[in-house]
Amino acid sequence: MKRHLLESADLDRADATMVLDTAAQIDQALAGREVKKLPTLRGRTVVNLFYEDSTRTRISFELAAKRLSADVINFSAKGSSVSKGESLKDTALTLEAMGSDAIVVRHGASGAPHRLAHWVRGSVVNAGDGTHEHPTQALLDAYTIRQRLGRLEGVRVALVGDVLHSRVARSNVWLLRTLGAEVTVVAPPTLLPVGIGSWPVEVSYDLDAVLPKADVVMMLRVQAERMNASYFPSAREYSRRYGLDGRRMAALSDDAIVMHPGPMNRGMEIAAEVADSVRSTIVEQVGNGVSVRMAVLYLLLGGNEPA
Amino acid sequence: MKRHLLESADLDRADATMVLDTAAQIDQALAGREVKKLPTLRGRTVVNLFYEDSTRTRISFELAAKRLSADVINFSAKGSSVSKGESLKDTALTLEAMGSDAIVVRHGASGAPHRLAHWVRGSVVNAGDGTHEHPTQALLDAYTIRQRLGRLEGVRVALVGDVLHSRVARSNVWLLRTLGAEVTVVAPPTLLPVGIGSWPVEVSYDLDAVLPKADVVMMLRVQAERMNASYFPSAREYSRRYGLDGRRMAALSDDAIVMHPGPMNRGMEIAAEVADSVRSTIVEQVGNGVSVRMAVLYLLLGGNEPA
Amino acid sequence: MKRHLLESADLDRADATMVLDTAAQIDQALAGREVKKLPTLRGRTVVNLFYEDSTRTRISFELAAKRLSADVINFSAKGSSVSKGESLKDTALTLEAMGSDAIVVRHGASGAPHRLAHWVRGSVVNAGDGTHEHPTQALLDAYTIRQRLGRLEGVRVALVGDVLHSRVARSNVWLLRTLGAEVTVVAPPTLLPVGIGSWPVEVSYDLDAVLPKADVVMMLRVQAERMNASYFPSAREYSRRYGLDGRRMAALSDDAIVMHPGPMNRGMEIAAEVADSVRSTIVEQVGNGVSVRMAVLYLLLGGNEPA
The missing domain is CATH 3.40.50.1370 (Aspartate/ornithine carbamoyltransferase)
Incomplete structure (x- = not known):
């Protein structure tokens, strides 16, 4: 090392x-x-x-x-x-x-x-x-996935939210790739970096389409300070399209887990019922x-x- | 426990x-x-x-x-x-x-x-x-009383000042009661809580009447921010009626002690000569x-x- | 002790x-x-x-x-x-x-x-x-001089800059004197204390005249907040007359060292090439x-x- x-x-x-x-x-x-x-x-x-x-x-x-x-x-x-x-x-x-x-x-x-x-x-x-x-956030996320799912190779990870501003997203994409996982980033076009085409990921704008195939849903924190910066129309609109609520969680496969680096905006990118569910690894991640x-x-x- | x-x-x-x-x-x-x-x-x-x-x-x-x-x-x-x-x-x-x-x-x-x-x-x-x-403030106060007076049962404690806003007062009242002491709260009516009637204490508005019978005088800190809040006319007026100065200290019985949770407003609720006297337990409390x-x-x- | x-x-x-x-x-x-x-x-x-x-x-x-x-x-x-x-x-x-x-x-x-x-x-x-x-700054400075030059007795120290406001200067003057070193303070008249005449030091207003004779050049930090206080005309003027740059460093004798208590204003009282030179003891001082x-x-x- x-x-x-x-x-x-x-x-x-x-x-x-x-x-x-x-x-x-x-x-x-x-x-x-x-x-x-x-x-x-x-x-x-x-x-x-x-x-x-x-x-x-x-x-x-x-x-x-x-x-x-x-x-x-x-x-x-x-x-x-x-x-x-x-x-x-x-x-x-x-x-x-x-x-x-x-x-x-x-x-x-x-x-x-x-x-x-x-x-x-x-x-x-x-x-x-x-x-x-x-990078230590990515390592602890990988450790948590391995602990829950028993492997990293071939695991399908959906990374959802403000990828543009997220160092957590960048670190996870590269480490997960190194460890053999497959990453799909899900975000509104305004919250994706310009160079996303060169990242080793799939890109989707449709969370509902991605969820059923994911083993891991990794929610990114919405920075309140971005809210007024015209990256997306409104908090409610963001939450409606890219937030993970109980209804969406029901679309996940049986063993899929939900991750968040914290601190959470409960009710915004993640609903309380999801954060506190058995799928959630948020406390384990800490x-x-x-x-x-x-x-x-x-x-x-x-x-x-x-x- | x-x-x-x-x-x-x-x-x-x-x-x-x-x-x-x-x-x-x-x-x-x-x-x-x-x-x-x-x-x-x-x-x-x-x-x-x-x-x-x-x-x-x-x-x-x-x-x-x-x-x-x-x-x-x-x-x-x-x-x-x-x-x-x-x-x-x-x-x-x-x-x-x-x-x-x-x-x-x-x-x-x-x-x-x-x-x-x-x-x-x-x-x-x-x-x-x-x-x-x-509660740990009340415990250290009880410990200090027991250390100085050798007992808590039957000890007469005068608790003086802004009882309304004081968590120290509340914790002391309940713990002292549990340990068998008798508490008299002394304060202007505006600085007593509404429910004081249900507390296990005597109430007095007259510090001079209470002091000769007290084994312990526990002065509460005056919060400067209350001063302008119409709880009492003025700092000088408060100090004159509810402050503990050398003259009042002379009215105490021989073994009586003076306590304060700190930090003190010297010259306000407690005079420097009292704070630094042998009756004072302020440093021991710490x-x-x-x-x-x-x-x-x-x-x-x-x-x-x-x- | x-x-x-x-x-x-x-x-x-x-x-x-x-x-x-x-x-x-x-x-x-x-x-x-x-x-x-x-x-x-x-x-x-x-x-x-x-x-x-x-x-x-x-x-x-x-x-x-x-x-x-x-x-x-x-x-x-x-x-x-x-x-x-x-x-x-x-x-x-x-x-x-x-x-x-x-x-x-x-x-x-x-x-x-x-x-x-x-x-x-x-x-x-x-x-x-x-x-x-x-005082511990003066002690660490003395320790550093002794470590580098092998002695303190008779060492000639030039102390340069805002002596007026500097506690580092005061502590060094007295300790160096105690340990047998000879101190020359170099500063504009406005940055010397009124009582400088009673200090056990030489006084000079001319850095260039002092440097060739110094074993140690101790630069003092310029406090930015003094800058607008009419102690000297301008930052550039100060730096020109009392700053230590590469040209001035070349006037030092072979073994002379350059000290600074930190944090430095690089480019102001000390040039980067001086701070990073082998004469500099700044990191050792820390x-x-x-x-x-x-x-x-x-x-x-x-x-x-x-x-």
């Missing part, structure tokens, strides 16, 4: 499978324990460098690092020297000089983690950059997020064997 | 006494130690979920959890997915899925911790909800807060015996 | 040398280790009490404390009871009552750490107070900051021998 995890494309099939297998081993190792902690990264420092607020992702990485016994520093760029005009490069060099072994970075600009990775000797993990990628991030930190920082 | 600590009424006399006794044992165990830490909750995760700022209470719980060797996650709802419209329920399920064993919640809405408790399998501790309750919260987390999370 | 570290003048030559030697021992001890942590302060609590934002300094102290195995509490005064009007004294007493062994304080008012030190029994470390002092702060906490809290 490479030193950094910047995008799904950093992972070939063997790497990606090793992350999922390591996460599974960690889950198994901790399941049998009173003290749900591994000593692997004791004395190592993981910095959460967040230029955008994301409490959920920050906490998931923080817990992952702490359960590996690392020290964690939370660095929110708001109100920091960044706001005094310090460059990303100087911030990176500062954190490395302080002894950080890994920097987990969330940034509003696509590509920021890649630039960071040029400047530091430690590992960089992309925790979401602009509209580009969010738990798997911690396991997968433990696996990533473990593999990148080259810890010892999990005890 | 129940799984949660949501309000003083959750604690019967045996439970409440067990919390106080456990806090005393913890104090004793740590007093003899170089390393002021117990291994009891190693590998457990405590989340401080704060929808309102309260650095003081947050730090107290954070220290309590860390001294029991738990991992602590601080989740301030500001700037989080909560502000993206995530529901309390989804936040709760997310935290639980990440492996939190206890959620310590501070919320502006009365009853929020009770709702949380319905959704999670772990423990919920109410760290203040609206104008409703703040220290006891950590011990009592350790006891609560210890009992709720069912740790092993304190070593 | 005294109980507190409030200003450089708290340190006589023996004390200051002991801090630097202890930092060197710590660096050496950790260099040979898999787990970069010492058990020295296990069970102790260090509070970062920051009334001003300074992510960089806060993280440096946080890492220093964690690498000594202390528990760390971050207390940002924003949104805390401080904003509800709690006095510095009550905040200090509260933190001490909660069991803090050391308070690391950053405050906008010169002298605030001294006042704090009167109220608490634990140790107080000044992490920057107003325009007064920032790393040394953690070591020196470990040494300070270790010596103040009287830990056991580093293992």
